[in-house]
Amino acid sequence: MPEELIEVIKRIRPLDSVAMEAAQARLDSLTKPPGSLGKLETVAKQAAGITGEAMPDLSRKAVVVMAGDHGVCEEGVSAFPPEVTPQMVLNFLNGGAAVNVLARQAGADVVCVDVGVNAKLEHPKLVSRKIRYGTANIAREAAMSRAEATAAVRVGYEIVSEMVAKGTRVFATGEMGIGNTTPSAAILIALGGLSPEQAVGRGTGIDDARLRHKRGVIERALQANEVDQDDALDVLAKLGGLEIAGLVGVILGAAAHRALVVIDGFISSAAALVASRMAPLSVSYMIASHMSLEQGHHGMLEAIGLSPMIHMDMRLGEGTGAVLSFHFLDAASNIMREMATFESAGVTQG
Incomplete structure (x- = not known):
């Protein structure tokens, strides 16, 4: 493979596990049963791992x-x-x-x-x-x-x-x-x-x-x-x-x-x-x-x-x-940013 492509590929790193854990913690704190938003939650966690931010701005x-x-x-x-x-x-x-x-x-x-x-x-x-x-x-x-x-x-x-x-x-x-x-x-x-x-x-x-x-x-x-x-x-x-x-x-x-x-x-x-x-x-x-x-x-x-x-x-x-x-x-991003947590909404967590 040409050296220039090798250099590009070398820049690709594994997803950020710390950001993904923070995203998962945020998802689990929201007023819903764990995992109940299905692929929206999967995408939100993946986006965190990709960007290295628990709640990245995906508007652009x-x-x-x-x-x-x-x-x-x-x-x-x-x-x-x-x-x-x-x-x-x-x-x-x-x-x-x-x-x-x-x-x-x-x-x-x-x-x-x-x-x-x-x-x-x-x-x-x-x-x-x-x-x-x-x-x-x-x-x-x-x-x-x-x-x-x-x-x-x-x-x-x-x-x-x-x-x-x-x-x-x-x-x-x-x-x-x-x-x-x-x-x-x-x-x-x-x-x-x-x-x-x-x-x-x-x-x-x-x-x-x-x-x-x-x-x-x-x-x-x-x-x-x-x-x-x-x-x-x-x-x-x-x-x-x-x-x-x-x-x-x-x-x-x-x-x-x-x-x-x-x-x-x-x-x-x-x-x-x-x-x-x-x-x-x-x-x-x-x-x-x-x-x-x-x-x-x-x-x-x-x-x-x-x-x-x-x-x-x-x-x-x-x-x-x-x-x-x-x-x-956008839906996954908005859920992470706007949905209430059990604590903030005063809802008893299961």
């Missing part, structure tokens, strides 16, 4: 939407054409996508990053960090070089570093890239050990015939690229996408800076799976937002070791499920 939140194109779209694996990627990026930047709506509702920022869109994009709000104009066709060759994958990871890490310096403490993983369920499923097969039948789903809504074709394309990709399953960066470079690599950097960066990172759906979870294999300690900093309807997402989360907060039958991507779950983080 952002979704980082990484965008990149995929050469494998040449194989007809998506219901939408590749030109939708740059069109949707402009939609994000103009505030009109679903993730924008949900982010406004949650009081979160949307940061859109061009890390590999196959078009020249200009917009005052665009974060332009393009590594290359889309990946190569994984059915025939490696998606990108190891150096390019490393550079895309660096993009994610640097953006998180810049945002943490400005006060952001909670990140959501968002993405845009037509065809990106295909590399995500390939990553799941390579790192998670699932079969194509288990891992490959309908993405944007393809029919049965195209689903069979998509599985065949992924099988060809696995044959064309002899990946080292013990080297997550090799799997990412050969089978992944630039936006997936960028999200790996977001996840590792959040963990290195002791910030929470909320994982969205199938594609974001592919990045989380890669990050978990690069840096196992990073899993402690992840919160799984929801269970996507995309085939293989359950297996993806199991491979990482995550349990989702909500089941809403969503499969849009963009970071929508992660941003929606920001409200649960």
Whole structure:
């Protein structure tokens, strides 16, 4: 692994046990039966361990939407054409996508990053960090070089570093890239050990015939690229996408800076799976937002070791499920700060 990634990974430390014990003591003092708020309590304790504070301020939140194109779209694996990627990026930047709506509702920022869109994009709000104009066709060759994958990871890490310096403490993983369920499923097969039948789903809504074709394309990709399953960066470079690599950097960066990172759906979870294999300690900093309807997402989360907060039958991507779950983080934070204790309320403790 490149030295720069090793240095990032070295910064990721175990959760702060003292802060978690203080959070647990606070939770147990509140006017409720122990553990009765379920995952809200779990998240509150995890947030304490991540930040090192028993009652951290989680109000500064952002979704980082990484965008990149995929050469494998040449194989007809998506219901939408590749030109939708740059069109949707402009939609994000103009505030009109679903993730924008949900982010406004949650009081979160949307940061859109061009890390590999196959078009020249200009917009005052665009974060332009393009590594290359889309990946190569994984059915025939490696998606990108190891150096390019490393550079895309660096993009994610640097953006998180810049945002943490400005006060952001909670990140959501968002993405845009037509065809990106295909590399995500390939990553799941390579790192998670699932079969194509288990891992490959309908993405944007393809029919049965195209689903069979998509599985065949992924099988060809696995044959064309002899990946080292013990080297997550090799799997990412050969089978992944630039936006997936960028999200790996977001996840590792959040963990290195002791910030929470909320994982969205199938594609974001592919990045989380890669990050978990690069840096196992990073899993402690992840919160799984929801269970996507995309085939293989359950297996993806199991491979990482995550349990989702909500089941809403969503499969849009963009970071929508992660941003929606920001409200649960707010609820957990407010419980810790505003709920009365047995002592302050004069309630007899069981």
